[in-house]
Amino acid sequence: MEDDDPSHQAFATGTLDSALQKKHHDMLERLSARHQARKSDSPDSSSSSSSSTLESTSSFLARFADSKRSIESRIVESRLASSSADSSKLKSDLAEISLVIANLEKLLAENSYFLPSYEVRSSLKVVSDLKQSLDSLSSELVPKKKFSFKTKSSSTKPESKPPEIKKPDFVSLPKVPVRDSPGFRNKHKETLVKSFKGSSIGEFTLSDLDSCRVELTGTVNALFLHRLKSCNVYTGPVIGSILIDDVEDCVLVLASHQIRIHCAKKSDFYLRVRSRPIIEDSNGVRFAPYSLDYSGIEEDLKKAGLEEETKSWANVDDFLWLRAVQSPNWSVLPEEERLYPVSISGDDGDS
Template sequence: METEEEEALSLSTLSDPTLHQKHLSMLERLSNRHQTRVDNSLARRSDSDSNSPSSASAFLSRFSDSKRSIEAHIAQSRLTHPTDPSEVRSHLDSISASISDLEKLVAEGSFFLPSYEVRSSLKTVSDLRQSLDNLSSELIPKKKFAFKNKASKRDPTTEPKQTTAEEKSVSVSVSTSQEKLVFEVRDLPGFRGKKGEILVENFKGSEIGEFTVSDLDSCEVKLIGSVRALFVHRLRNCRVYVGPVIGSVLIDEAEGCVFVMASHQIRIHNAKGCDFYLRVRSRPIIEDSGGVRFAPYCLSYEGVEEDLRDASLDEETGNWANVDDFRWLRAVQSPNWSLLPENERVRMVKISDLGGGIEGD
């Protein structure tokens, strides 16, 4: 409805053909300008909806495409594969990296996906890992284990311990409320079978994709730099300080330990009386655990901010306080975990790659 001023202006222009024509031209320009703004706004909204990572339909499409691609590579590898062991290993590492990328996608999607979708997607990732492990066993048969007559005199804190046949194939399972997720820990670089030692590994400039820490008692572990995946098994009274893990961390059987780590996914099985200082993109998962407490990530070393940024872990999500207990299905808070009281938290842990280089603020 026109105002009195607009009505008077319209009447005056009717009496003057020149003014009337200018008035019509002005109205047309204003109408065209408004329509252009509306069209641009709709176009931007359409682009945002189709590309947004928080779109469930977009996630499912990307997830399905990646899954099919990985399955195709695994199937093709069984038919035609390189004969050179180094080429085979490179090919397997490439598939493993694709699975890690898919796992990272699930971690990012956990912000908006329903719980059942997250669990289903994690199960798919686990199945792909298992398929890759089976393929690796087919293409690269495990070497026979034999004890050496003499142990070489090397730095025990940096050289991985010779593993037994049992350790070379450690099967670790993490259950959801409906089904088991099985992870095959292959013959990986790592620290094993130590007691009362300081163990340091610096990943900066290295090509280590996965690392394992197992069978340690009263040890201090410092992992500096980024690694793709970390497997922790059978630790007692240990302190574990870890830089960013690009994929996932799996912890199985830990008692009386402190973990400071950043990762896209962290799954904890059979932990008792442990404290976890975490930065994690998805909700931490615990199962068959009790007396575990959680607090925010508090690790510092030279270059840690750059490492966190490169691993897309530079932002604090607050998920360290949003723990899923897969053994607790009731609506009330699980009694198996709690937040670490602020007056009991360590504010910052500073580490270096020198033995004993740890300082708490």
């Protein structure tokens, strides 16, 4: 009954990720590659923003390297101990290593939005190599169970057939966790105003808002939107990325180098973006050009490297639509239905 061993099941789950590595690699690389335009095209970006990004990258790489060395050591130790370890203990060790590799891959996914594209490629290669090493060790030390006939007994339940593992045709982007950063949370029918001018805030979060109007002016490094319903959101330029998860019946006026949208329904996006917007698990979403005005917005757009309109807002990538024709999940918002330029004050409110 080795197939019923929880450790074996955990390891089988880990090896499924290895089979999907290539597509996962392509998506994460595309998601992060856009972010690099900021460094070459934003000479007016503040030195504090640059140092903050470098510090985050350095911290991630140090943590990633430590985890890589630890996993490699555990693989070597398992190989050396295989001659004396029993089968159950060996499979348990391999399952634990598989889980650690999965956590390392999750760490990379969660931080890919600010990492240089070459660092993402290199890190993905490391994860792929670690999975391959573990798979090779598993094949060598835990051979497949030999076939044997079993006599069924009326007093016991028949042995259930292990479920067939089906490889999906597509791998979803990793969902973005809610950040513990400054922001507006758990508000209903309120007007929420925040200015980032003169602020040291690097990331800002909008979470669990219902029927709210949000006005953000100035620049911020990253913006996260989670669980918004029937909201109007107007933001100044974001130097890095905007990551959106679970919005419905919203109007969002946003500017950023890259924008990723997960699980959006019946919402309109007015965007200025340097790369193709990404949608996933979304439907009924419409896109139009950025239409926001406030005192100092031209200076903020220049600071963020977004002064030029690239018209990328109309070139949307639907990661769950693989056909050659355009996805039916999004459309261009007809001109006669678009908002006129929206003016906001930029006066700071409660945060």
